[in-house]
Amino acid sequence: MTGSPAAPSRGTAAPFAALLLAVLAFSLMQTMVVPALPDLQRAFDTSTTTVSWVLSAFLLTASVATPLLGRVGDMFGKRRVLIATLVTFAAGTLLAAVSNSIGMLIAARAVQGIGAAAFPLAFGIVRDSFPRERVPVAIGLISSTFGIGFGIGMVIAGPITDAASWRWIFWVALAVIVAGVLAIVAFIEESPIRSPGRVDWIGVVLLTGGVVALLLGISQGKPWGWGSPGVVGLFVVAAVVLAVFVVAERRIREPLIDIGLLARPAVATPHVASFILGFALFGAFTLVPLLAQTPSSFGYGYDASVTESGLFMLPMAVTMLVASPLAGRIGMAVGFRTPLVLACLVGVAGFAVFAVAHEHAWAIYTGSAVLGVGVGFSFAALVNLVVSAVDPRQTGEATGINSIMRTIGGSLGAQISATIIASDTLPGTAVPVESGYTTAFWMSTIALGVATATVLAGPGRPRRPAAAADKGDPGNDPAQPTRSATH
Structure with a gap:
């Protein structure tokens, strides 16, 4: 270690807001483009398979950039690398806004994926620079931004596309990114902690x-x-x-990645849980809008427009915003395994509501709100468990891997859910039978049950992190290497 965390020379409010703005820019771009895919297909006169690469290229680059740039930030300075990441993200967004071919747009989306590294870099900055007692809640809120931006992106993309064009999705995102860069430059100081080495x-x-x-x-x-x-x-x-x-x-x-670190149960358990949670939760993100847009003349669905279907996800974003800081406080009091277990159980309840009552609009709104609590708890708990289990010099590396596990799980869950509902269609149409949605929702319910068992079987016992720190346990001191994650 080449330094130790210093108390922020400014208050934490402005730096925290800057970090939230930076990660929000990326989280919005995950889904803002989804409602515009039909418009993109028509605009570039291309196939469904080709236009799907607008999502795939973004996902592929994000998956690699997350652990790589998280590690580079640990080596060369998290603030410096975060600024470079956001500038690159902005360049990709500008390129997307002015794209005149589907190939150019796909390439731009690949560049945009680099912005995923904002999350591990932000986590590292919080751990290095914030007062210890504020770290869990701050990490919880930043983590929840991943899901909040996901939901908001689905909601606002429709009105933007309807009022202007798909290009304005990228212009709006570019404005948020530029604001994020300026905020990081103005309010974030470079961390003194380094993990020297070579790439x-x-x-x-x-x-x-x-x-x-x-x-x-x-x-x-x-x-x-x-x-x-x-x-x-x-x-x-x-x-x-x-x-x-x-x-x-x-x-x-x-x-690049310490394999021995990943083999430690205290680190491996939240990574496995992140994969399963991603698998289960991304099914809701992708299936609920499809279900809402189905014409009711087919016996189910709500005749929703693109804009209206996004509103079904709004309760999730609202409850997630409330749940994340609450998870941080619970974690500080009894340990972060407890909110992670609660997240899985709440998720089971939310998907069960979807599975048994999705023919009622109230059930979709209710299930979405319940899932928001589970997502907020899980994102806050997972990252805090990982951060508390590793040396500060490995924060970017470890949280980057946790993000990639969630991404891979989410990709697999979304694809399998889509395959399930597409496997049986109503006669003479391409519309899925209703039972396909029921099966996919039950699959996510079972997956979250497995996640619950995984977390309970992992290491750790509830205890007060602050009390342990008072006794000199370095596992709870952001300035010291940890022995194991027992909370």
């Missing part, structure tokens, strides 16, 4: 290749067929390349 380019290449093959296989499972040679081949390549990556990282002196 492990072998690890970068192997991780990139493995993750790209895996997510490409997942994203193309539906259009190509899950048993097709292309998809199976991509999964085989991903397995081989990632296995080589693990072997190489164990032998490299300064690895």
Whole structure:
């Protein structure tokens, strides 16, 4: 360690607002483009498979950039790397706004994906610079921004597209990004904590290749067929390349990712939970708008427009905003495994409501609100568990991996949910039968039950982190390496 966290020379309010603005810019871009996909397909006269790359390219780059730039931030300075990340993100957004071909737009979205690194970098800045007692709540709120932006993006994209055009989605996002860059420059000071070393380019290449093959296989499972040679081949390549990556990282002196760290139960448990939660939750994000837009003449659905369907997700964003700081306070009092268990159980209840009563609009709103509590609790608890379990010099690396686990789980869950509802359609139409939605919702319910069991089986016992810190436990001191995550 080349330094120790210093108390912020300014108050925490302005730096915290700056970090929230920075991560909000990325979280909005996750879904703002989704309602515009039909418009993009018409504007560029392209196929459904091709236009789907507007999402896939963003996801692929984000998955690789998250752990990589999180690690680079640990090495060279989190503020410096965060600013560079946001500037690159802004450049990609500008390119998207002026794109005159589908290829140019896909390339722009790939550049935009680099903005995903804002999350691990923001977590690291909070841990390094904020007073210890404020770290859990701050991390919880920043984590919840991932889901809040996801929901808000779905809600506001429709009105923007209807009132202007799809290009204004990117112009609005660009304004938020620029504001975020200016706020970071003005209010964030560079952290003195460093993890000196060299960039492990072998690890970068192997991780990139493995993750790209895996997510490409997942994203193309539906259009190509899950048993097709292309998809199976991509999964085989991903397995081989990632296995080589693990072997190489164990032998490299300064690895991109500390494999030994990931093997520790205190770190592995929240990573596995993040994968399962992503798998379950992203199903709701993608299926609820589709269900709402289905014409009621088919026996279910709500005849919702793109704008109206987004409103079904609004309760989730509202309750998530309330739940995240509450999870931080609960975690400070009894340990962060407790809010994570509660998150899984609340999620089970929310998806059960979807599964048994989705023919009623009140059930969709209620289930969305309940899930918002679960998402807010889970995002806050997961990152705090990871942060408390690692050396401050590994914060970006560890939280980056947690994000990529959620992304991979979410990609797989969204694709499998889409495959389930598309497997059986009403005669003479491409409209899914209602039972497909029921099955997909029950699948997410069961997945969250598995996540509950995983967390309960992992290490940790409820206790007060502050009390432990008073006794000199470095596991609760952001300035010291941790032995294990027991909270």
